[in-house]
Amino acid sequence: MKCKKCGEKAVIKLRAHNISLCAPHFQEFFERRVSEAIKKYSLLSLHDKILVAVSGGKDSLNTWFLLKKLGYKADALHIDLGIDEYSKKSREKTEKFAHKIKGNLKIVELKEEVGFTLPHLAKREGRKACATCGLIKRYLMNREALNGSYSAIATGHNLDDETAVLLSNLLNWKMGYLGRQSPLLPSWHPKLAKKIKPLCEVTERESAAYAILNQIDYIYEDCPFSQGATTIFLKGILNQIEEKSPGTKIRFYREFQQKARSLFEEEKMSLSECPTCGLPTTHPPCAFCRLKSRLLQKEGKSK
Ligand code: SF4
Ligand SMILES: [Zn+2]
Ligand SMILES: [Zn+2]
Numbered sequence: 001m002k003c004k005k006c007g008e009k010a011v012i013k014l015r016a017h018n019i020s021l022c023a024p025h026f027q028e029f030f031e032r033r034v035s036e037a038i039k040k041y042s043l044l045s046l047h048d049k050i051l052v053a054v055s056g057g058k059d060s061l062n063t064w065f066l067l068k069k070l071g072y073k074a075d076a077l078h079i080d081l082g083i084d085e086y087s088k089k090s091r092e093k094t095e096k097f098a099h100k101i102k103g104n105l106k107i108v109e110l111k112e113e114v115g116f117t118l119p120h121l122a123k124r125e126g127r128k129a130c131a132t133c134g135l136i137k138r139y140l141m142n143r144e145a146l147n148g149s150y151s152a153i154a155t156g157h158n159l160d161d162e163t164a165v166l167l168s169n170l171l172n173w174k175m176g177y178l179g180r181q182s183p184l185l186p187s188w189h190p191k192l193a194k195k196i197k198p199l200c201e202v203t204e205r206e207s208a209a210y211a212i213l214n215q216i217d218y219i220y221e222d223c224p225f226s227q228g229a230t231t232i233f234l235k236g237i238l239n240q241i242e243e244k245s246p247g248t249k250i251r252f253y254r255e256f257q258q259k260a261r262s263l264f265e266e267e268k269m270s271l272s273e274c275p276t277c278g279l280p281t282t283h284p285p286c287a288f289c290r291l292k293s294r295l296l297q298k299e300g301k302s303k
Contacts, residue, residue: 004025038198050067051152056078057156061097062156062216077141132291162253
């Protein structure tokens with residue numbers, strides 16, 4: 001297998017693009033796709049100050065690494081959820097990486113914030129861990145972006161993540177979610193940073209190859225709560241389709257963005273500030289402050 005660009009030994013075959021590439025040409029390809037997505041979807045300008053949400057996985061570490069490499073001002077936030085060994089390892093990998101690239105990293109611990117780790121919290125709340133986790137992560141990212149005057153929050157969602165969620169939202173006709181499923185969610189309140197997904201057009205496999213070639217040491221294990229998730233099942237289905245018809249995923253995603261997403265856009269709900277923490281919310285007090293006060297009440301009763 002030879003590199004289509006230079007004829008040297010290829011390290012990866014990309015069926016969706018009908019090319020094989022050597023290590024340097026693959027890196028160039030990957031970086032170009034990310035910068036083209038940034039331009040095409042108007043994700044960033046060089047004046048933006050970015051906060052990257054890093055979990056310790058390949059996609060978020062790549063996002064941080066690459067944004068810095070492309071000349072953007074990018075710091076990172078890691079939320080330690082307290083999920084036993086998984087969180088310990090994720091935090092270690094993140095801290096080691098921050099040290100390696102001399103990046104600014106802020107760590108927020110869920111236990112410090114609400115008094116419980118995620119597994120305990122989910123049990124107390126009687127909700128699925130991911131629902132509680134999503135609420136908390138969104139809140140803490142917004143809060144830390146506001147405190148640090150960041151104009152953008154970047155996450156590491158890749159093409160496989162995005163197409164699996166897109167398929168799920170279509171299967172269930174989740175109109176509001178479909179309207180918001182964009183690589184760019186502009187800020188719609190002075191206290192909210194815009195949200196961007198720079199890796200939206202590169203696949204999970206390409207992202208893993210890029211991390212390995214750049215010696216980015218990431219956590220391979222998935223969060224234990226992700227097991228059995230519908231998105232994992234849908235990723236498998238999309239991979240089967242991709243196998244038969246290479247290029248389907250990228251077409252599905254791009255054409256949805258170009259031709260359909262705006263059809264689902266709904267009017268934005270008005271936001272007011274939470275009386276407790278001051279962050280914008282549709283239903284004050286905000287979901288995070290309501291969660292905290294419920295926990296305090298339960299705590300009072302159990303004493
Ligand atoms: S899988 Fe669920 S619990 Fe684990 S990090 Fe993701 S959202 Fe949180
Ligand atoms: Zn080459
Ligand atoms: Zn609040």
